[in-house]
């Protein structure tokens with residue numbers, strides 16, 4: 407039998423421009439099979455969300471169908487990766503794969519898992535990994551190569567990142583995405599693409615062993631869904647990106663207004679790899695933006711760089727997963743009042759913009775970036791509740807919930823992070839609402855009880871639930887709390 411390979415899908419759920427899958431496909435001339443391990447322990451994780459999981463499962467389903475259409479295959483096994491590979495190899499023996507490929511991941515848990523797999527399988531199969539999820543990996547962007555230190559502040563990081571983007575090696579990564587775009591465009595237009603994979607699992611294993619768990623998981627999970635999840639998969643992601651192409655030039659003016667629909671809404675697709683920043687950079691021709699000019703495109707690129715920045719932070723300082731980046735705020739004495747936390751979670755704080763955001767999260771699994779900043783600031787600075795409580799609540803509800811970006815966003819708002827909002831600059835929720843939702847369109851969308859309130863009265867705290875705290879009093883308390891820790 408001719409050599410064949412296995413590609414282990416994780417958070418790279420697409421064919422288009424998938425770096426490690428492509429490497430495998432070339433090596434085997436199309437004889438590459440896909441595998442995904444669905445570890446049931448995953449469902450018990452404290453950061454689990456049924457809706458995000460539902461979106462992930464639908465993405466896997468779309469990928470499986472696409473691979474089949476292209477002559478390939480994907481099996482979803484209900485086993486943890488190490489045990490799953492051991493089981494699979496025992497069944498495949500003596501027809502073991504020649505190659506195992508996967509794309510690199512940067513989260514602490516994933517790095518440990520991948521090291522274990524490398525260790526346990528490298529004597530049985532040639533393992534190959536690639537960069538895919540990020541444009542520039544943490545080891546490629548250091549302050550000084552000699553002392554190996556990393557950037558902790560966004561602006562110098564972004565400048566260095568942009569200069570590296572122009573380098574020959576990184577431009578190769580970007581220009582090659584034209585192939586991915588052509589493939590996606592053909593699919594979007596419904597053109598017939600001749601199959602390019604040459605192997606299916608049933609050519610290697612008998613049917614009774616090919617117990618794919620995907621449909622069972624989809625079936626089980628659907629009972630826990632309380633709202634419709636967005637269209638999943640790389641084609642849906644591509645279409646979303648194309649529709650944002652029509653809006654990107656106005657992004658600078660619209661991005662901060664939660665009712666304006668001026669953002670890309672691509673975060674859910676970037677999270678699981680249905681889309682990548684490299685494809686977006688090529689599609690939007692972002693390599694050639696004038697980085698110093700404030701334009702829609704340059705701002706969009708800067709947001710994609712924020713995403714990479716937080717991955718670099720978590721890679722270089724994995725401990726931020728559990729504690730503040732700034733050591734002086736590690737043991738801040740939060741008040742952590744359960745009743746206030748509950749009011750925040752339910753969107754009943756008495757501050758309309760905060761409550762609208764929290765109800766958007768609960769009913770859609772999403773929240774506009776400006777509102778994420780407002781509610782996170784409110785939880786930490788007005789309610790004096792530990793940012794980790796808010797971070798976890800977000801993970802339990804967000805469709806785009808992502809360890810690096812969520813942790814980065816929370817630590818930014820709590821002033822404990824790598825390049826945070828200064829602790830004395832505290833968002834006033836009413837002023838934020840007046841500035842970014844002046845007519846109250848967003849507030850009314852999510853707070854039906856304020857539907858009939860006039861624009862003049864929409865930001866007044868007297869037309870709504872009594873506020874659980876007074877902003878000015880809490881602001882002074884927060885500043886004193888941070889100052890007391892700063893002195894230590």
Ligand SMILES: Cc1cc2nc3c(=O)[nH]c(=O)nc-3n(C[C@H](O)[C@H](O)[C@H](O)COP(=O)(O)OP(=O)(O)OC[C@H]3O[C@@H](n4cnc5c(N)ncnc54)[C@H](O)[C@@H]3O)c2cc1C
Pocket residue numbers: 661669670671672673674676677706709710712713714716773774775776778779782800804806807808809811812813814815816819
């Ligand atoms: C407290 C808090 C928690 C957050 N949690 C998450 C999270 O779990 N997952 C997540 O993807 N983003 C998170 N963000 C960042 C940001 O809010 C979302 O990425 C954005 O709202 C997604 O909408 P969009 O795709 O329309 O963004 P756009 O405005 O269109 O931006 C394009 C892309 O850039 C990236 N991006 C934009 N802003 C940021 C940022 N501040 N940090 C990191 N990446 C960014 C995202 O990948 C986004 O899809 C959080 C921000 C805050 C303040």
